[in-house]
Amino acid sequence: METPHAKLNAKRMLYQHIADQGIVSKAGLLSAFTIATSTMNRLLDELVSEGRIRESGLGSSTGGRKPILYEINPDYGFTIGLEISRFYSSLGLFDMQMNAKSFVRWRMDEDMTPERFVQHTARQINALLKDHGLSRQAVIGIGIGAVGPLDRSSGIILHPLHFRASGWSNVPICRMIQEACGIPACLDNGANTALIGEHWALRRDKVQHMLYVHAGVSLRSAMMSHGRIIHGSVDMEGSIGQMIIQTDGPRLQEHGNYGALEAFVSVLALEKQAQADAKLKGDTFGSAYRAQPDRIRYDALLRELELGNPGVLELFLRAARHLGIGLANLINVFHPETIILGGTLIGSHERFYQTAIEVALRSTYYYPEYTPVFSKGSLKEDAVATGAALAARERFTFAG
Template sequence: MHESSEQRVKVSERIPSAKAKELFYDIRRKQEIAKNDLLTASGLTTSTLTRVLDELVSIGVISESGLGTSTGGRRPILYQVRADYGYAFGLDISRFESRLILLDLAGQIIESVEWQMGAETTPDQLLGQVVSQANIWIAGHQIPFAKIIGMGIGAVGPLDRATGIIEETEWFPAPGWQNVEIVRLLEEQLNIPILLDNGANTAIIAEAWANRAKDFRHMLYVHGGTGLRLSMMSDSKPIYGAADMEGSFGQMIIQADGIPYRTTKGNYGSLDSYASVYAIEREVNSRLRTGRSSQLQQMLQPGERAKFSHIMQALKLLDPMVTEVVTQAATYFGIGLANLLNILYPEKVVLGGPLMTDSNLFFYTATQTAIRKTYHYPKYQVVFSKGSYGEEAIAVGAALLMLNQLT
């Protein structure tokens, strides 16, 4: 990408008027919408609505898509988003794996690629892959530079959204993942607008988009992986605290005099120490050392520690010891989840990450535990889901984070 920063159009200025932004927001939330429905929803006069729609058509963000069903008069004109108006990249930076996707304006995934995060995956190495892949996709799909709206990043925190810096992250397999000026580095190489948020926030943006027809106003998203990551949405907007709160759920105290946290920064008896990938690996390896019988002993070399992938393989074989450990971890997770439900009362809770996607046992044990311990049950009903995008949720939400800047 060779165009200068002066040639870039600010995302927020692509749709210039406030009325046009509001109308585009309404159209974008539907696959197709009739002019009569827009007239009712917007409260605009017919002449104003026609003028603003013409403005959006001339910009190229929407198009007329045909005629709807008549309710007595003339058949109404239908409008839809022009998917090829623009494209956004979504980058998920996580500890196990990272992912880049390309999304069009209609929210359809055009391309997706995943990288395993190994001991060699430093920031420079990953960003080199990201830049190379982005340029390959742009060339392959012959996308003009003007149609690249930007890139959103959903990353492991803590991070500073305003400065675009990934701060004191932990447990990456490669060195160098502290105080990474990720936004500056990618903007310099790609010369497109970049936005940074934590991965849990971008995932909940993706899930809200997938559920936009149901209009859930209050949602929770919890990512169960190496650590536990949380985001919240109220009135259909992500909630941001005074500090990056992605890791706050993992620091919920379950037993005040319980297991020490894995570093000096965390709480004794925190949920993360009982219900994360780290906690399951620690407990399984402890039991193996004490001589507990398990099919894992046939999978491992002498002295080798069981990793999460081994544990999930043994779980599929219904290994009793592994099943016991995973069930225990899921029960603790469910207790922590019930604490959240009893405070926040969301309408929907989406559970993502390796703990959920790799194990039905964990998901169902955790959710049933949470339901049993939720105050006002069964009067209060909550919908649990593994989500609509699976492991692509963080990356899809990151791209949507950028596309949402249009309105």
């Protein structure tokens, strides 16, 4: 006899398959699952009666009756994706077919403590729901993609670095969001949810093995194999930054490995190198930044890069070459089909992006017989929140 747990799992798998395919026939479902026709009919009828899926017209006939097509019901509920990052955060409202209804974004300044962040998020959610005439009960869940390290199962942000505001250690963010909004929440690394979002955007291409690398204030990465995120026994998001690429090389701060990738490729690394160059080369070099050497910041580097400062361009290209080495190391271990690159460094200059790829490919062991596809992604700055909303859809559609 089929147990309630087994039946729920079967319905969940059917629902996820229909969601991934968009529109599917019963014959397509029967070919994808080892389920008897009578059982499939019963499960589909239940999913329709529950409002989770709906009939979507008739397919083409192959000689008999035209098949009924099914799709998930976009109005069954809504999900919210929330990104928590160091520079800015964003919030997206989606229907069940992942059509974005609204997006809002705000800066993470010195006053954005966890408590104020949660209050601000709750106000933004209330405003979105009011704009769309929705009740809180219409939202099945909130997915959160946050800077790590974190404890996913407990919903806690642990000890992230470089937040401008204080208090971002041991933050029970899921509990705080749920108490403030009255909506259940789940947590994952922002790199993971970004990859989930970009994989969904490429779902028609059926890509199974993907790598995501974010180069910004720090380096963050995520991997996907056979369409599923790889979760290690410990939080891995920032591990790429600790990859040693130069024996006895510099250390970024008072933590981490010497000669680690983050000491060459990160906003902080670029700032430190620019400050050192300004001190070494004197006022003629440092005056371009309109600041004393110790006060040179990334915004000034971007301004000079846009103005065509050759010294600053070389600073960025040097970092790009180091990033290419790090990417090659990951490629040679994992052999992904597609590599998504994101973050402020990737978007800083087209030559940064192209240089990192060129160096990575030159150091890829099986190249050119094996050539992965590089991309800046389809969703770009919306990837983290979109993937978080997808994670919430998977987590909460059949919850309770």
